[in-house]
Amino acid sequence: MSALLAVEHLSVAYGRVEAVSDVSLSVAPGEIVTVIGANGAGKSTLLNAAMGLLPARGRVVFDGSDIGSVEAEDRVALGLCLVAEKRELFGAMTVEDNLILGAFRTGRSLAAETLAEVFARFPRLRERRAQLAGTLSGGERQMLAMGRALMSRPRLLMLDEPSLGLAPKVVADIFAIIRDLRATGVAILLVEQNARAALNAADRAYVMELGRIGLEGPASELASDPRIAESYLGLGG
């Protein structure tokens, strides 16, 4: 099984401070992979570099070709899409306009069809289609961000902390949708602090600590690994 996304020896530095050091990971087509770890472990930095928003050393290979010199805007056209931690919505525009802009690179005819699919997946967004994105609740904002990303018909969707700041019920909804998406063939790279939910949804997982990958393996195995609970809650000591 060849990887859809392969990150090889990636390092990212802010000034002289390295936030991600020599990280390698891969995502196969149709797979859900999660990167978990505490605050400040470098997870968001990793995703932003993979998307091309941050300059990085090392290689990012997407679908067999090195995309290191491809701008973030053009990675979207290749089928790589990021739902950022801050959602990065267009707050002063309507929900529908946000979604339509999600299909900026796919062409008009496909956009109408995809919009119907996204509305079917997120009925809430259909109800709010004329509302300004800036007035949505936290859960709705996350749905809109995911909906907007799906509008570009990605082959790999990268989600940065989709559960951040959401109530448990909403988190459950979001994760149900993530599992659902796999059925459509979209691969997902999920960065999360909510370790239990992420490990439950994922096929494979990496644990990041201080900018490096510590543990990796099948998500089900890691879920029962005592070292995870330890690093999160310090239950061991």
Place this chain on the structure above:
Amino acid sequence: MHRLALPLFAAIVALVPLVPGVSVFWITLLDNIGLASLVVMGLVLLTGVGGMTSFGQAAFCGFAAYTTAVMTAKFGWSPWLSLPVALLVTGLAAVVLGLVTVRLSGHFLPLGTIAWGIALYYAFGKLEILGRHDGISGIPPLSLFGISLVDPRAAYYVIWGAVLGAAILTMNLLDSRTGRAIRALRGGRVAAEAFGIEPARMKLAVFVYAALLAGLSGWLYAHVQRAVNPTPFGVHPGIEYLFMAVAGGAGQVWGAIVGAGLVTFLKDALQRIVPALFGTSAQYETIVFGLLLVVILQVAKDGLWPRIAGLFPSPPPAPVDIAAEPLPGRARATAEPLLEVADIRKTFGGLVAVNDVSLRVKRGEIVALIGPNGAGKSTTFNLITGVLPANGGSISVSGERIDGARPQAIAARGVARTFQHVKLLPEMSVLDNVAIGAHLRGEAGFISGLLRLDRAEERRMLGEAARQIARVGLAEHMHKPAGSLALGQQRIVEIARALCLAPDLLLLDEPAAGLRHFEKAALADLLRQLRAEGVAVLLVEHDMGFVMSLTDHVVVLDFGTRIAEGPPAEIKRNPAVLAAYLGAEA
């Protein structure tokens, strides 16, 4: 800069006119460079260091130049007598304009300087007493001991004497308590206010100082040119001064001279060379100058001085007297509990970020505030330190209410903090960053900073900073730029800065994030030591191992609400806490 650089530069400046072959033409050019350098030096302080972009500096040259023109040409005063008057007029104008300008936020500030810059330019050209568009001519030259300084060579020494004097004063200022406070403005208002700095007052002081340097230049200009008209005091020259500051490297005193030299020289060269090449029918030199401006900014966004300075070895840092006598202490608050937070509430729009949260911290106690991301921990910190106003509830330190007080007043009560997102000045040394923490314990002002009357206090302040840096274990990094340290170490630098305040209450926002195991252990030791000394500590932290082993009491927030509190051992087993942290089973 090396200690010998200044005398060396002064010697070169003094010798240049004596070199055979240096014609009057070159001396005149150098005179103009010197005049521009004075204005740009003010801009370096204002824009590069203080973060305020002004397009109106040329107008301040105008105030002084016109004042002295009227006093000397119309009323026959001596130029030397009119100097203080010219500076006074400029200073008053700067105070008036500054009171408005420093209160403008974001982009409104530079736009505001454009507005009054243009208005003043037109006003200079309309006023009868200033000779309208023709200006005033027949201004007497400077004279010294009866010798008239008409010769550009004579004026040269006066101008460059002024430039050197201004450079020394400006560097003195940057290297003082006030200078650190000015530099701290760039790191953001919140961090500066947390250590008692008054941003509006600092900004006004810088604004007036920059205006006075421009005024000095304008006064010299009037007596060198011996005629004034509105043209050199408009917004176009104002933009040129800004360009000089950016091209030289905004933020560097020597960059001001480099930038002024480069741009003045280029302009002059273009005015001579381009017409000779292309003919004089059109202003090709403006085209070329405009293009050069575009090109220079494309190739050297940070200006030239950093590149020039990079060619020389950096000088050894000035020694710090770690045994300096401690700064005067503050009367310690004694009433318990030291911090009492009762039912505070904060809403943003419809969102309740902090929902009637209560907590108390006693002397010699470490309390942790924990909870998942977005639980309202940092907001609670901001409420306690006065960064945000609470919508309800009360906050008291030693029984005295502090809710509603300004951050500076809260800092003065011995409350010091660190920030979740590090707020240090990355280019400034660790030592200077930490010394900002001692701001409230010193009192040297602007003038004593300029004139180096603050050395005794400064020695004690830096000594205190060095002691705190050593205490947190970063002594070897003291003279490095703060931005070169690992993120975890930068958090520790923030702790040292907070300790410089000699706090009764220490608020630490995620102090252990990004630290390695042994560094965490060292931090825990430090906090235990502070606890033993009677300091009250409230900390937000995600590393539970760290929290559980160190703290006396834990308060857990989720969605802005307190869901549990108690000793660490109890919190560890609390099912609501476990669900909030590891996430519910999805």
Place this chain on the structure above:
Amino acid sequence: MDSTILLFLLQDGLTNGAIYALLGLALVLVFAVTRVIFVPQGEFVAYGGLTFALLEAGKLPGTAYMVVAFGAAAFAMELVSRRRELAARLVAREAAFKLGLPLAILFLAKAVVAAQPGAVVNLVLTIAIVAPIGPYLYRVAFQPIADASVLVLLITAVGVHLAMTGIGLVFFGAEGLRAPPISSAVLPVGPIVVTGQNLGIYAITAALIVALYLFFGRTITGKALRATAINRIGARLVGIRLALSGRIAFTLAAVIGAVSGVLIVPMTTLYYDTGFLVGLKGFVAAIIGGLVSYPLTAAAALLVGVVEAFASFHASDWKEVIVFTLLLPVLLIRSWTDPHSDEEE
């Protein structure tokens, strides 16, 4: 002051205000999308007005050659910056847009001048000549430093302004030009007279504002531009190229500038450097709009026009001083009511 003078001043002010509104909108647009405070906006007014005046006089305007030169510069810049990925297709496409297009415009202009077809064609041709200068300018001067601070972008804009004023002098000479009015109709309304030119200005200004409104509200490109202005990272994440947004914004600014120039050149003699002063008034309006609000900018522009008209009647010497001093309290109020964070630059 009797009511006739009052009405006359009001009309005068509104006519100028309409032009200021157009320029103010262009400045807000360019700033929102690219963070450039577009000082050279006025140069497009001069270029447009002078181009139109020359076409009306049956002469080939220098701008027709200028656009070829700007295109060539942009072409060279593009090739240098993308020298590592040069392929025949890329070079051909760039050559078509940056060399072929301006050359076609030049030949078209020559043909039109020979044919003398009238004001409407001349207006369209003026826009065709001046508009491409916008995106070429963006490519050469601003795209390479798109991430720089607002200050650096602003100083660059000043450099561009200086260069463009100088270029204007080279291509147009120091002589002022004036064009015949678009319409010589005269319409008495009560005590005052409304000319066809006045009506033309109101109509075209209104039409342009409606067109912009539809462009931003209805088209995907317009929405992409708004999206770039609202959230640059968000725009990149949906695949909007910032450079493309920048080029479009500059094209619109050039078109608006050119149209404004065509509208005022029958009313006042334009010189190569007149544009700056006209643009400055639009700038005042844009500042009052905080460089973000289109409606506020348009309203402020009308107000600036009226204040200027009354100031020039009562204290003509002091009108600039009055207009720019009145800005300060406005800025103060805006700083208090809309305190955007100055934490991070």
